[in-house]
Amino acid sequence: MPTFANLGTTWFALIGLLWAGYLFLEGFDFGVSVMRPLVSRDETDTRLCLNVIGPVWDGNEVWVLTAGGATFAAFPLWYARLFNGFYLALFLALVFLIARGVSFEFRGKVAAPAWRRTWDGANFLGSLVAAVVWGVAFTDLAHGLPLGPGGRYQGGLPGLLHPVAVLGGVATLALVSLHGLVFLSLKTTGDLAERARRLSLPVGVAAAALLAGVVAWVATAGRPAVGGQLPGAVPLGLGAAGVAAVATAAVLARSGRDKAAFGATGLAVLAAMGAVWSRMFPAVFPASNRATNGLTIAAAASQHNTLVVMTVVAACFVPFVLAYQGWTYWVFRQRLSRPPAAAPGPSTGARP
Template sequence: MELTTVWFALITLLWAGYFLLEGFDFGVGVLLPVLGRDNRERRLIINTIGPVWDGNEVWLVVAGGATFAAFPEWYATLFSGFFLPLLFILIALIIRGVSFEYRGKRDDERWRRRWDWCIFGGSLVPAVLWGVAFGNIVRGVPLDAGHEYIGGFFNLLNPYALLGGLTTLVLFALHGAVFIALKTDGEMRERAGKLAATLSVPAIVIAAGFLLWTGVAHFDAIGVIIFVVAALALIGAAAATRLRREGWAFLATALTLVLAVAGLFVTLFPNVMPALDPANSLTVDNASSTPYTLKVMTWVAVAFTPLVVAYQGWTYWVFRKRLTIDRIPA
């Protein structure tokens, strides 16, 4: 197997890991004003992701860095053509991170509520725009012969990409509701479980529509098989939420997100940035770094990736216990 294919697969894995881990962070943030009736309940919800949210964002940094090093042409075209959406995502992530730290700096309810809404907005914007971005990557964008993006911002807001944004939003919200039910106990666990069961219905409908559109418009046999398994996993998540089996529900929503990302990348391959004119598309071959660069990066990845994964797994193990409202002081 060529190193360009290996690194395409590794970048797929990094994005799948990011959607899996940061996905429930976004879902928790979006559901904060829905499930949190007062300050103690909102603190309980935030505490479910408190020890892990910043570590989950590392997957985005690594995915961006890997893309820059392995496929610099892809990185340049993506970050120049999608400048505004990615800027909005970056600003939202900054606001969200600041909000987690600042909401408790003053003993004032209005102060905390403002930062809670910032957490909501800082989670909602990336949850939608990541779907829009990946929808456009799979669909194809206007590129010239020099692989420069020649469209405008509103070219990115096409029906297929907007459906992709709605899909990631509902999937992340469902993933977040299941995670809250998994990490809490008592009344919050019950409410989050009921909300997850409710969200599973629109999630199935919207995700099925997006995956069906993708399979028909950009047919790839292996990609379609992966999408079918992802759909079955989502149906399994819906059943598990109704049975109040939070562990199985979380495993199913996690599998849904990982398989959905994998299916999109399989459908994309060997392109990394398809153009509306196929002659101008970026592929794993014409967008990649030199073979020597890829070889050095491969050895670095082999050495350090297991350490990073092991450390993050240890973090989740340490903070594995359920949280209860009685442990949140008034």
Template sequence: MAATTVWFIIIAFLWTGYFFLEGFDFGVGVLLPALGRNEAERSVVLGTIGPVWDGNEVWFIVAGAATFAAFPEWYATLFSGFYLPLLAILLALIVRAVALEYRGKRDDASWRRRWERALFWGSLVPAFLWGVAFANLVRGVPLNAAHEYAGTVADLINPYALLGGAATLALFVLHGAVFVALKTTGEVRRRAGRIARLAVAAAIVVGGAYLLLTQLLYGKPVTWPAVAAAALALAGAALANARGREGWAFAGTGAAIVLAVVTMFLALFPHVMPSTIAAANGLTTANAAASPYTLKIMMIVALAITPMVLLYQGWTYWVFRRRIGVPHAPQQPHTPQPVR
């Protein structure tokens, strides 16, 4: 297998891990106003992601760094053509991070409400725009013969891309609702389960429409099994949630997200950024890659570091594996950290 193909798979793996882990963070942020009816409940909801959200964002950083090093021309063209959407995502992630850290710094209800609104928008915007961005990658964008973006921001706002944004938002909201139900007790758990029953219907309709359209327009024979498996995973998540089996429901929503990302990357390969002007103008794993020596050195570093990162993050989830509820909520607001 060519080194460029291996690195395409690695980058696909990193983005898949990011959407699986950060997806429920986004969902929790969007659902905070609906899940938390008072200060104690909101502290519980935020406590579900308090120990892990910053570790989940590392996957995004590593995916971006790997793209820059392995496929520098892809990185350059992507950030020049998608400049405004990616800037909006980065600003939203910054606002979200600050909101999570600053919400509990003052014992002031209006202060907390402002940061909770910031957290809501800081979660909703990237949850939607990531879907728009990846849908445009699959669809293709106007690239000229020099592999430079020749379009405008308006070219990125098309029905297929907007459907992709709605699909990721629906999937992440469902993923977040199921995660909160899995990690909490009492009324918050029951409320999250009820919201998940509504969210799964939206995810099946919107997400299913997007994956089916992707398969019909840009798919390959190899992507049909992934699309079918994603549909089965969502159906399984709906059934498990209805029966109160949150662990299986979370496995189902996670599998649906993973399979959706796999479908997009399989549909994309061997391109990394197709051109809608002329097929020859598109960026592929071959013409966008770094030198073979660079890819070799990066492979050695990745093989050395990745297992340690996975072990550390797995240990973090194991340590904070227990459910939390209102009795565990702090009496005075502070940066959310659940009690084990």
């Protein structure tokens, strides 16, 4: 059935977009949280960092729930094999996402310094571990894992920690850190913004180098060919575009062109996810040992009726979601400034 194949491919692409949207949006949340200890000088700075992402982080996180739900509905076999296979890694991500999620609300509720340090720690570590786990997982998918028949992965957590995947995890952390720094530069003023801009250059250079390493490593790794695969130049080109965007962003951020820099890191995230998705296609769970052990879109997709229902629902409601989520960013479009009372003396290097 041609329609069936088309809808399956459509949903494969849509789920890729959901993940890309997730890493784009929650990426800067993670980055702000991970970079906060480096750019924050006092309690007010810390609170400015939290308040920059405060109104939006929760809505940003829903992208991952939607990606998970859409995978369950459109590709039950993929959802089952992936989550069963990545069991402990996902458990780790969940626990750290939980600690991070409550830290936003809990931190401000009690003034004791020990209490605040605890939740600051949860906020930092939760973001860091979650970013690394997503990076490891997506690098594994792009690189391919040894799978048993029917897409069964049984290598456990150690098997996921292939050196290239670890590198991918660190590269993801660096990329979201840059993304977060650029977002901070864009959304704050004064010294805090300036420190974020200054830090963008080294973090950006590191991110570009790490990402280039992952792209090169994955591109040269052999994998059994699958029918209908895209030419290797497509993921390689997207990966290279991602690296270029990261390098550009670092330079733009350093020179104070915040909006352009944010556009560039955003593009880098989208290009990187595009590279992963185009390298997997037409598999959803590619095998590095035997091509036929991998799961393909056609084998994993739900039946026609389910995909039609999902497509209709998505077509009707996604525009609304995008509209009101976009509106949130418009409502909170102003940069956050240090309140005058809390300023520690004359501010230097403040930018308009």
